[in-house]
Amino acid sequence: MLSSREEVLKLTNELVEVESIVNTIGEIDMANRLYQLIGSLPYFQKNPSYVIKPVTEHDEIERYNVLALVKGTKEKSNKTVILMGHMDTVGIEDYGKLKDMACFPDELMKALSNEALPNLIKEHLDSGQWHFGRGVLDMKSGVASHFFLLKYYSEHPEKLSGNLVLLAECDEEDSSHGVLSALGDLKGWREEHQLDYLALINSDFVAPRFEGDRNRYIYKGTVGKLLPSFFITGSETHAGSCFEGLDPNYLAAELTRQISYNPDLCDESLGETTVPPVSLKQTDFKPTYTIQTALSAYVYFNFFIHSWSPKDVLIKLKDQAELAFNHALSKLAERHRKYCERSGQHYSELPWKPRVIIYEDMQKLLVDQYGETFLQHMEKFKTKLLLDKTLETRMFAARVVEEEWNWMKDKSPAIIMFYSSLYSPRIEMTGKNEREQNLLKALDGAVEALQPHYPYPIVTRNYFPYVCDMSCVALSDDEEGIRAVTENNPGWGTKHYVNYEAIREINVPVVNIGPYGHDAHNRYERMEILYSTEMVPNLTNEVICRLLGMDSKQTAQLLADETITKG
Template identity: 70%
Template sequence: MLTCREDVLFLTKTLTQVPSIVNTPGEKAMAQSLFQRISSLPYFTKNPAQVLLAPTVGDELERYNVLAFVRGTKQISNKTVILMGHIDTVGIEDYSHLKEVACDPDALMAALEKEKLPELVRQHLTSGEWLFGRGVLDMKGGVASHLYLLKYYSEHPEELSGNLVFVGECDEEDSSHGILSALKNLKDWQKKYGFDYQAAICSDFVAPRFQGDENRYIYKGTVGKLLPSFFITGSETHVGSCFEGLDPNFIAAELTRQINYNPELCNEAYGETPAPPVSLKQTDLKPAYTVQTALAAYVYYNFFIHSWSPKDVLAKLKDQALAAFEQALSAFKVRHRTYCRMSGEPYHEVPWEPRVYTFEEFEGLLVSEHGPAYEQHMQDFKNRLLLDQTLDTRMFAAKVVEEAWQWMKDKSPAIILFYSSLYSPRIEVTGKNEREKNLMAAMEQALELVQPHYRHNIVIRNFFPYISDMSFVALSDDEEGIRAVCSNNPAWGSKHYVEYQDIRDINVPVINIGPYGYDAHKKYERMEMSFSLEVVPNLTNEIILKLLEAK
């Protein structure tokens, strides 16, 4: 077992003290600081080509990844293990009056001693076993573990067979520009140095699965994350004659009732079930107040998957949207009849029928009706829209659909279903090939060695339950699944693009062994030091050794 607690603690505090909030200049400062730290190690002063400060590609911001590798001399081999972790954090606004010390663990903990705290937080603060601060858990502690191992093997290459690659990537907390750019560097090294990537080990945080859960977890594979989105049109009318039209917000509300928290949309696989979908935005698209109902509404949902493909999700949600549309129209008719009885006005049947299109179906219809004129108009529209830097990919996509709707000949109410953001692919590690079998065996052997040195049970699960950059080093989806993402995202090729071939070219099984704690993304973010500073580096190290020395 490596004696690493104090070294990893020092590195965790040092990394945390460099604020690196996503989409701020702090990301650049963090990368430069990390690059300087690695470059100054004796091994890398002798081998400067083996550490890289690499700018992101196709990014609106200037920021960098840091990559480095050590060649083992115990046994010369092309076998290579990737250690990956993100160096950005979420913001610090939630710390309010403690913002100035949010990234200084010692100062923050001293300040927290004077605060009124929840009982469990107080217990952890006074125990001497927990470290507080923005990023200590998510995930400077994990990066520190990887950095320790990189430094260790740079000093002891004679103990290492094969090669160890470190990747510190930016922008995990937003759009994953970091890892998607780093793939190109990994491919370059693969070609230049002949690296045979065996596995990737991520060090993102782990947490209790439920209140009272005492287990610690390591994960093989990861959950996938989609953002299915719905553009909903109604039939505009004056509010004084509300039954003469159809409010799209009424349909949107029924759609959210149908989808939100719906267990039927939980993708159980291998005995594990992700959280159900939940709405992240619901709004109409009226630019200002009027006494007319809205023309259109927009809603999108977080959607986790384990084994379903993006194509499967579209089919399931199209059915859900049709059901919601039918229920909304049924309720509309019942309320209209009731109102007519109360008011004495004559009742008339509504002329609308449920209509739901995927974006691909909608686009195909418009192209068939209008041909090149429509295609040229939309290309010009997207180019103009790109000039508006205030639009994120989600609103960009919505505006593209809204503009395309103007070309629709039949403007009776409809729902357009599409994806409006980055797809974080699901990854299954099941032993389907030799590398997965080797990785699973190494995990189990490492756990058998390390578990006796730690008092809580360490449990292996199939899917890391949070969004992470693990999603971008392998693909479990087939070409049809990925095509569904591309052809149903209105921003694809303009505001949003992912080179999925880069992922397929790397395509290594990935696991997560990271610091354990509570309240990631919250002001009481903290990590348990025994697991995070001792167990995590040793588990990771044992897996590295077993993978690189396997015959």
């Protein structure tokens, strides 16, 4: 076992103390601090080009990644393992009056000890075996674990067969600008140094899957995430004559009822099942109060996938939207009939018919009808829309659809389906090629070797269940699946763009060996010290050794001896 606890915990605190909330200047401070720490190591003072701090590309704000390379000299080899972790965190407003202490674990834990806490949280705090603070779990302890291994091998490259690359990326908590930008740097180093990327080990947090779950999970591959979006048009009417129009909010409500929490929309693969979709936004576009119903509404949903492609999801959700539309009209007709009976008014059938359109089909129709006139108008419209820096990608996409809808000759109520944000690709690790087989074998061996040193079960699963940057280093989708994303995002190429081919060029097998804890993104965020500072670096090192053909027991003893000597 590596004696890593004190060093990883100390570095975790040092990184946590840099308030690196996503989309703030703190991300720059964090990159500067990590770059300074790595650059101060003797190996990198002798090889300054082996640590870089590149600015992110195609980003609306200034921020940086940090990459470092250690070349082993035990034997000449191009084999390389990438260690990845993100430097940013979510905000600290949830800490309330304690937010000034959120990034200072010792002060925070002292303050929390004076509060009335839920039983489990108090038990963890009093035990001294858990560490609290913003980012300790998600995921600065993971970055600290990677740094610990990078530092040792930089001090003893003669013990390393092959190479290690550390990628500490920004903007994981929002739009993955960091890792997407770093793809070019990884490719550049691969060509410059003739690196052969065997695997990538991420160190994002892991947590219990259910109450009472004692397992500590390692994940092979990751869940994919889409944001299917629906622009819903109605027929405006005065509220005093409500049956003379069709309220888009009524349709939106039925669409949400049909899709949110629907287990039929869970993607089951390799014995694991995604959580169902849930609505993340539901609104209309009325700017102020009027007595008239809205012209349009907008709904989008979180949608996780394991094996389905973005094209599959469009097809499935079109069916769901048609069911919702039919059900809404059926219920409306029933209510209209009852109202007429009660009020004594003459009943006549309402004119509305179900109408669901996939975005690329609507756009094709408009191009066929109007040609270059339409395309040039939309190009100018998007250019002008881009000037509004407060308009994020999801609302930008909706405004584009709204403008295109104005060109439609048939204005009868409709639901238009599209994607309005980043697609985080799913990654399936099934052993489909030699690299995946080698990584899976190394992982199984690492767990078997380390399990006797830890009291709780270490269990591997197939899909990391949260959105993470592993999605941006490999692709399981074919070109048709990716095309469904690019052709159905109204902001594609202007407000939003991802070079999925750059992901395919890296295409490295991935696993996640991360710190264990509770309440990430919560004021009680905390990690279990034993697993996070001892097991995580040991497991990671074991996988590295097995992949690079090194004697892990010998390496572990050298690491332990070195740590004892320094102590």
